[in-house]
Amino acid sequence: MEDVKLFRTWSSPYALMIVWALKLKGVEYETIYEDLANKSSLLLEYNPVHKKVPVLLHNGRPICESLVILEYIDETWNTGTRFLPEGPLARATTRFWSKFNAEQVAPSVFRAYVSEGVEQEEAKGPALQNLDIVEKQLIGKKFFGGETFGFLDLVFGWIAHYLEVFEKAGGIELLDKQRFPLISAWKDNFSDILVIKENWPDREKLITKFQLMREYFISTAAAK
Template sequence: MGEVKLFRTWSSRYALRIVWALKLKGIEYETIYEDLANKSSLLLEYNPVYKKVPVLLHNGKPICESLVILEYIDETWKTGTRLLPEDPLARATARFWAKFNDEQVMSSVTNAYVRQGAEQEEAKGRALKHLDIIENQLIGKKFFNGETVGFLDLVFGWIANYLEIFEETGGIELLDKRRYPLISAWKDNFCNISVIKENWPDREKMITKYRLTREHFNSAAAAEDK
């Protein structure tokens, strides 16, 4: 099916979805790591609108935005694990929840992570309400797709690892097993898939990165208060 290259950073949650999809499909590809503080000319050429990762290059043609890339992979390589359901309504529903994750869940969790004090508690409340909604999507299911891993599992996959990083470096508790037994069970099932657990970013590097991120936001907030 031609040459495949993936432009990514080592820690990007969005790029990680694409890594998992390519691995689940058994697609051979070349990884090109980007430094977003010093973006390559190729990245700027292939994604001139947003200038960010991930970018999938297939036979010299770029595909941008992680959700779009996931659908492209599933439609182009129909062998192996199918990511999206065949039923049009189920596909539309999956797209809805994917958008909800990217536009609501991720932003609310990140906002809670970078805040402090009373502001953090308020932001945490909003994030937990979003996680409550996600919890309900797993009633009677092993994965978001049902009994097998699929598109939404890759989209929500960051929850299975990054929340722990946020909790450790941000002093915030988010994924309480008593409140979220279904997400917790899904997390265990998801992380037991070899392709998933073998491709997480290095934990110590992640701790260092997000500790510095947290310090940066704390410093910025302190400067604004002066």
């Protein structure tokens, strides 16, 4: 019998991506919730480099970093629906856009959300430019891979839910439906998937958490 454990927090979009993947694959697992202000000895043991969630523990062996975990899940439980496309070119392209999200899209949105005033207005520019690039990847498509749900939908899945939370918590508007009609349509298609909608954290609770997080980041920056 396989032993699968997922170290996560209730609010992490990176951990939620792994929850979606495991449930879509039908993998039974145990959830271990972490308090990142008081990290457990197990989390520090299993992820000694970054000391953060998510961490997937499969038969006692840890796998760290959300994109690495996603690929591991797809390759380990490879019956039924596959997340990664077939063919080396399509896989390489998928990995490129996954990295683009991790290194540019998500950080630029985060910077806009945790800033204020003139700095926030300046931070909106790069965030919107990156979302423009994401928008173009959906031309003629229902999902990022075409007509079927796949790896990049999981990667960009945070946009479907957390972007609105960041907007509310940060007092900022980014995802205008007129500017981003394709992302808006994809967001609806993505959110209609049963596993996705059933595992979405409480919206109001998330907004409250990220409002407090924003206040912390702003006060910390002001103290420097």
